[in-house]
Amino acid sequence: xxxxxxLGTGLAAAGCSGCGNVxxxxxxxxxxxxxxxxxxxCLDPSAVGLERKPSGRWGMPTTTxxxxxxxxxxxxxxxxxxxxxSSDTLTNVx
Numbered sequence: 001x002x003x004x005x006x007l008g009t010g011l012a013a014a015g016c017s018g019c020g021n022v023x024x025x026x027x028x029x030x031x032x033x034x035x036x037x038x039x040x041x042c043l044d045p046s047a048v049g050l051e052r053k054p055s056g057r058w059g060m061p062t063t064t065x066x067x068x069x070x071x072x073x074x075x076x077x078x079x080x081x082x083x084x085x086s087s088d089t090l091t092n093v094x
Contacts, residue, residue: 013057018042023050024059032058 014029015022019042023029032045045058053059 016042021045022057024053024057028059
């Protein structure tokens with residue numbers, strides 16, 4: 001089967017010859033397949049929690065919560081004059 005996105009160069013991507021989907025990593029590729037008594041089966045990538053990226057590849061959903069939280073913590077620490085962020089400053093928002 002023809003791949004439905006480019007593998008590109010220099011990145012760890014994996015293309016599936018069974019369904020034609022291309023994944024951002026081998027781990028994401030592995031997550032879309034299951035072994036059954038009839039052999040290997042390709043699952044819909046969105047059904048296993050992956051999202052299609054602008055490149056056409058399937059990968060983990062993008063979250064900006066951690067980035068925004070880190071930027072806020074950095075901003076607050078700069079106001080205190082320390083310029084450092086400790087893990088105590090950050091909380092898990094996911």
